[in-house]
Amino acid sequence: MKRCHFHFFSAGCLIFLLFFSGCYYGRQPFAAPTMLPGTDRDMMTAGYWITRHPSPDSLILSSYQIQMLNHHIEKDLKTILDITRVEQPFTDKEIADALRKDIVRLRSTSRYLSSGRSVSSAFYDRMVRDMDIGGLEARIYPAYGVITCFTDQRVLPTTERLFARPSDVDFDELQNNALNMGTPVLIIHRTLDGQWTYVRAPDSAGWVKSDRIARCTRFKLESYVNSDAFVVTTLPKTDIYLNPEQTHSETSVQMGARLPLIPTDDNMFHVQVPARDADGYLITRQGYIPKSSANVGYLPYTARNILYQAFEMLNTPYGWGGMYGEQDCSRFVQEVFATVGITLPRNSADQAVVGDLLGEFTPASSPADRNSVLLDKATGGETLLYMKGHIMLYLGKVDDVPYVIHDVWGYHAHASGGDRVYKIGRVAVTDLTLGTGSRGGSLLGALQSVRIIH
Numbered sequence: 001m002k003r004c005h006f007h008f009f010s011a012g013c014l015i016f017l018l019f020f021s022g023c024y025y026g027r028q029p030f031a032a033p034t035m036l037p038g039t040d041r042d043m044m045t046a047g048y049w050i051t052r053h054p055s056p057d058s059l060i061l062s063s064y065q066i067q068m069l070n071h072h073i074e075k076d077l078k079t080i081l082d083i084t085r086v087e088q089p090f091t092d093k094e095i096a097d098a099l100r101k102d103i104v105r106l107r108s109t110s111r112y113l114s115s116g117r118s119v120s121s122a123f124y125d126r127m128v129r130d131m132d133i134g135g136l137e138a139r140i141y142p143a144y145g146v147i148t149c150f151t152d153q154r155v156l157p158t159t160e161r162l163f164a165r166p167s168d169v170d171f172d173e174l175q176n177n178a179l180n181m182g183t184p185v186l187i188i189h190r191t192l193d194g195q196w197t198y199v200r201a202p203d204s205a206g207w208v209k210s211d212r213i214a215r216c217t218r219f220k221l222e223s224y225v226n227s228d229a230f231v232v233t234t235l236p237k238t239d240i241y242l243n244p245e246q247t248h249s250e251t252s253v254q255m256g257a258r259l260p261l262i263p264t265d266d267n268m269f270h271v272q273v274p275a276r277d278a279d280g281y282l283i284t285r286q287g288y289i290p291k292s293s294a295n296v297g298y299l300p301y302t303a304r305n306i307l308y309q310a311f312e313m314l315n316t317p318y319g320w321g322g323m324y325g326e327q328d329c330s331r332f333v334q335e336v337f338a339t340v341g342i343t344l345p346r347n348s349a350d351q352a353v354v355g356d357l358l359g360e361f362t363p364a365s366s367p368a369d370r371n372s373v374l375l376d377k378a379t380g381g382e383t384l385l386y387m388k389g390h391i392m393l394y395l396g397k398v399d400d401v402p403y404v405i406h407d408v409w410g411y412h413a414h415a416s417g418g419d420r421v422y423k424i425g426r427v428a429v430t431d432l433t434l435g436t437g438s439r440g441g442s443l444l445g446a447l448q449s450v451r452i453i454h
Contacts, residue, residue: 028167029410032422037413038431043403046304046311052396053380056304060382060454063341066301069453070343073354079345081202083144083184084222092136095189098205099131099198102155106162111173116166127156132192142186144221145199145213146274146282149251150325153177153206157196170409170425171320176206177346178322178331180257181240182274184225185213203346214274216282224274224282227260231269231294232339234309236316237325240273241288254327255309256338261296262286269294298341303381309336310381310393310405310427318409318425329391332407332427333384336393342453352386355453370447374402374432382453385432387446394450395429402432402444412438 035041042048050056061069074080103124111119153176161172179185185199190210197210216224233256239249240259246268253259262270273287299305313336319326327335330348337344344351359373374385375397383394385404392406408430410423414437432444440446 029421029423032410032424036424036428036430036434038401038433039403039429043398043429044311044314046307049307049380049395049403050304052398053303053307056307056381057302060301060303061342063298066298066341069354070341073343073345077345077350077353079203079350080343081200083186083200083202084218084225086142086186090140090142090188092138092140095136095140095198096133099133103128106155106173109164111162111164112166112168114161114163114169119162123160127158130157130191130193130196131198132190135192136189140188142188142200143215144218145185145187145215146221146224147179147181147183147185147201147208148212148214148274148276149181150253151179151208151212152322153179153199153201153204153208154196155206157191157198157207170318170323172323175321175323177201177204178254178319178325179208181251181253182225182257182259184221187213187215202343210280211276213280214276214282215280220282224260224272224284225258227272229261229263229296230258231261231271231289231296232298232341233257233259233289233294234299234312234339235293236313238289238293240271242273242285244268244288246288246290254325255313255335258338259287259289259294260284267291269296295339299339301340301342303379305340306336306381306393307395309339313407313427314405314429315426316407318407318427320409327407327427329407333391333393337453348386348389348391351384351391352449352451355384355451358383358450358452360449361447367442367444370444371400371402373450375400377452378402378450379452384451384453385447386449386451387443388448390446392443398431403429404432404443405429411435412440414438 107124155174155176162174179201183201185201187197187199189198195210196207197213199208233253236255237252239252242248260272264270268291269289271287271289272284275283275285277283317326320328330351334344358377361370378394380394380396385392385394392404395403395405407427408424410421411434412419412421419438433442436442
């Protein structure tokens with residue numbers, strides 16, 4: 001694998017806010033109604049959309065075909081990295097460039113701390129000093145590790161939050177990603193005090209607290225992440241218990257986490273939970289998961305399963321970059337498809353090039369042209385709709401109006417005296433007319449591409 005295949009993502013290219021999902025500064029937004037415009041209570045279950053699907057139980061891709069799709073995403077699109085197969089070293093220049101780029105970007109405009117004060121040059125100077133860029137070796141042979149609990153991955157080695165505006169508290173510009181327990185990582189560099197480690201996960205790079213990583217050999221990493229017997233979690237959050245009575249839980253994982261299975265005849269799943277020994281190396285403990293929270297192996301890739309998994313997430317809170325242990329638009333899609341074994345990239349723009357193109361639009365494309373592609377070609381549960389900075393899962397149509405489920409911060413609506421901004425802040429079902437008449441226009445009018453993953 002060539003070094004040019006490595007990508008060091010920052011928060012600026014992980015996920016983007018657009019006019020529709022919350023790039024709004026000024027007055028506080030209004031709370032969106034519980035039942036959003038164009039929807040009704042019947043639409044809030046997977047069964048409603050399964051009933052309207054032409055073949056909800058048809059296998060869309062076999063396990064072998066999914067392997068080939070994942071291989072394509074990794075090798076051709078170069079948006080996912082197989083951590084277990086990295087052999088060539090990094091150079092000090094490419095790591096230093098990645099670290100400095102984030103500092104330069106953040107310094108380029110005013111940012112604000114949680115206190116509301118402007119970020120000073122001294123803050124960035126301290127970050128540069130802590131990152132110890134001058135301490136990088138000429139050739140860096142990364143070590144291997146496993147994330148031992150759900151953790152944030154940061155743009156800079158700090159828990160301090162930075163915002164573009166003092167009131168913009170939902171969007172921490174230092175939140176790069178969030179990593180599930182069991183995520184494999186390359187250990188690349190540490191801060192001067194050793195408290196933070198710069199890691200490359202399969203879909204992003206950033207700083208993680210060092211005590212959340214268990215070091216290991218590549219062989220041990222491979223045996224853990226590629227275990228033949230495994231479960232995949234199917235709830236938005238699954239508790240991992242450390243005793244069979246299920247009274248002691250120290251951590252949880254998000255939907256789509258893969259954990260090695262210890263075969264038993266018990267009434268719950270026994271799994272291998274990664275942990276650190278006294279020296280920071282990987283050991284495993286036995287954990288327990290209720291059978292209602294996971295599946296042995298991946299779910300079959302059918303529309304029924306994707307829709308069920310998407311609706312498991314209905315009304316779960318929005319979390320920019322995985323803030324607060326939640327998910328944004330692209331992570332929502334990523335977690336849902338992870339349950340069937342499809343490894344989608346982390347950001348929406350990269351997800352939008354996976355699968356077969358059904359339609360692509362420019363600002364000049366008419367609403368009728370966009371609607372025609374959706375109504376004639378899109379299939380619920382396997383089609384992704386992309387607009388700049390935002391991705392949605394297509395559900396189907398009602399009276400020739402297309403509907404989606406997506407994790408969305410908010411929307412503009414036309415009102416006398418100017419637009420109003422309504423905060424949704426959760427996974428929601430909406431139709432594509434949402435936003436019609438506002439200065440930003442509707443979801444349908446902003447649609448750029450439609451792709452089906454089959």
